[in-house]
Amino acid sequence: MTHADTAPPETPTAASIDGRHFQFVGATESVYEPGGLVVLASPGQVRQLGQVEKASFTIGGAPHGSGRILGLLTHDGGHLDVRRSVAFGSATLHPADARTTELLYGDATGSLPIGSFLASPDTPARLLAHRFNRHTFWCGQSGSGKTYALGVVLEQLLIHTAMPMVIFDPNADFVHMRQAHPAGATTDARRALAARDIRVLRPTSPSPDALRVRFLDLSMRAKAAVFRLDPLDDRAEHNELMHIEDTVGLVDPTKIVPGLRARGTPEARDLAARTENLRVTDWDVWAQGLAAVTDILETRPDATVLDLGGFANPEESLVVALAVLDDLWAKREQRRPLLIVIDEAHNFCSPDQTSPLHVAVRERIVQIAAEGRKFGLWLLLSTQRPSRVHPSIMSQCDNLALMKMTSPTDLDELATIFGFVPPAMLARASRFKQGEALFAGGFVPAPTVVTMGPRLTREGGADVEVPLR
Numbered sequence: 224m225t226h227a228d229t230a231p232p233e234t235p236t237a238a239s240i241d242g243r244h245f246q247f248v249g250a251t252e253s254v255y256e257p258g259g260l261v262v263l264a265s266p267g268q269v270r271q272l273g274q275v276e277k278a279s280f281t282i283g284g285a286p287h288g289s290g291r292i293l294g295l296l297t298h299d300g301g302h303l304d305v306r307r308s309v310a311f312g313s314a315t316l317h318p319a320d321a322r323t324t325e326l327l328y329g330d331a332t333g334s335l336p337i338g339s340f341l342a343s344p345d346t347p348a349r350l351l352a353h354r355f356n357r358h359t360f361w362c363g364q365s366g367s368g369k370t371y372a373l374g375v376v377l378e379q380l381l382i383h384t385a386m387p388m389v390i391f392d393p394n395a396d397f398v399h400m401r402q403a404h405p406a407g408a409t410t411d412a413r414r415a416l417a418a419r420d421i422r423v424l425r426p427t428s429p430s431p432d433a434l435r436v437r438f439l440d441l442s443m444r445a446k447a448a449v450f451r452l453d454p455l456d457d458r459a460e461h462n463e464l465m466h467i468e469d470t471v472g473l474v475d476p477t478k479i480v481p482g483l484r485a486r487g488t489p490e491a492r493d494l495a496a497r498t499e500n501l502r503v504t505d506w507d508v509w510a511q512g513l514a515a516v517t518d519i520l521e522t523r524p525d526a527t528v529l530d531l532g533g534f535a536n537p538e539e540s541l542v543v544a545l546a547v548l549d550d551l552w553a554k555r556e557q558r559r560p561l562l563i564v565i566d567e568a569h570n571f572c573s574p575d576q577t578s579p580l581h582v583a584v585r586e587r588i589v590q591i592a593a594e595g596r597k598f599g600l601w602l603l604l605s606t607q608r609p610s611r612v613h614p615s616i617m618s619q620c621d622n623l624a625l626m627k628m629t630s631p632t633d634l635d636e637l638a639t640i641f642g643f644v645p646p647a648m649l650a651r652a653s654r655f656k657q658g659e660a661l662f663a664g665g666f667v668p669a670p671t672v673v674t675m676g677p678r679l680t681r682e683g684g685a686d687v688e689v690p691l692r
């Protein structure tokens with residue numbers, strides 16, 4: 224007998240043979256969609272909280288599906304014991320109410336309110352702050368609301384935790400994080416945000432907020448990448464660069480080319496020509512006596528926004544990224560926690576980029592993804608497509624935030640890498656509206672489909688309106 228032959232039972236019923244998963248039949252409402260939270264009530268007043276992972280709605284037959292048991296509810300319904308669950312032959316199934324859903328978060332201390340459950344707008348949805356000590360991958364197509372939603376989460380981290388963060392901000396989206404949104408924030412939230420030390424560093428800002436890098440502080444590998452030099456293929460010039468501090472001095476970029484020419488050797492002349500051709504000394508990014516970004520990060524602000532979009536050359540933003548990431552890696556043994564947020568992460572760790580600066584930045588991110596967690600270096604990477612971030616970085620991410628994504632290829636790729644997310648929940652992302660997101664992994668007690676709440680601070684890069692006549 225197939226499900227199509229059976230008339231739907233009046234009350235949806237479920238069974239579990241292993242006490243971990245359940246099958247159900249007869250559940251018709253949309254709350255029984257993948258991700259829906261349900262209470263399974265079996266004889267003997269045993270009540271358990273479950274989550275639907277798969278559902279089929281056949282026309283004219285009995286809708287059916289399966290799910291996972293999340294834990295045992297106490298008799299008074301006031302507590303969820305996630306370490307216990309039991310098998311049952313038959314249970315009734317009904318949607319979990321807001322109060323029961325809240326039990327997922329335990330006593331809710333250290334959880335971040337970010338919006339509401341999509342299926343239940345009155346139920347607040349939260350992230351577990353203490354689980355940002357893992358790497359997070361944030362994905363969704365252009366305009367799905369990633370940057371906006373990321374801002375919602377970062378604001379909550381600032382309000383509720385003492386975790387410092389550095390934000391790589393290629394589109395100046397976070398440069399107003401110090402200003403509360405006129406309509407958004409409650410007084411408490413405003414006060415909490417106002418109390419945080421938020422630094423916004425921009426290429427065009429005057430000191431002390433200028434975004435600068437000190438060339439002499441860069442690693443030899445980074446310096447060579449700036450000049451596109453290979454230590455073996457370009458032996459002579461690379462060697463000249465290695466000793467440039469002693470031979471020419473590097474206090475003033477304008478003196479480098481004349482200083483190299485004055486040395487008169489062929490390799491110095493070559494390096495002078497290279498410097499001039501690449502116009503490296505014209506870049507605004509060099510500190511020239513101003514504080515470097517690494518000096519400012521060393522003072523441990525609560526949040527440091529790096530406006531990377533304001534440079535004339537894309538290489539300059541890569542130099543900033545490399546200076547910051549190399550410095551954090553060099554000091555990793557200090558084990559100071561830091562959330563490294565990289566919006567538009569494909570600019571920094573795409574598998575397809577081949578320039579020496581791109582490769583150096585990507586390799587550092589690969590290393591932080593693989594080994595940074597135990598030193599307190601946690602990545603949060605946001606991008607439009609999974610294939611645009613190097614696979615060995617993505618595979619190290621334990622937390623996933625997924626916004627609207629219609630491409631089946633991209634969803635399949637996510638399903639392969641994030642095997643802990645029920646595929647039917649991932650598939651829902653193709654139907655998401657802007658501002659809807661699936662959160663899965665350690666930072667949620669169970670995969671959760673969320674309608675994001677409003678931003679509390681001003682966003683920088685809102686969409687440009689089409690001019691109408």
Ligand SMILES: Nc1ncnc2c1ncn2[C@@H]1O[C@H](COP(=O)(O)OP(=O)(O)OP(=O)(O)O)[C@@H](O)[C@H]1O
Nearest residue numbers: 364365366367368369370371372607658675685686
């Ligand atoms: N939840 C939301 N509530 C209100 N406005 C939103 C919301 N999410 C996004 N927006 C608005 O929609 C526009 C696009 O959002 P956003 O910039 O966050 O998209 P994105 O996914 O980061 O796109 P891209 O990949 O192109 O950077 C912005 O103008 C933003 O203000």
Ligand SMILES: [Mg+2]
Nearest residue numbers: 369370371566
């Ligand atoms: Mg964006």
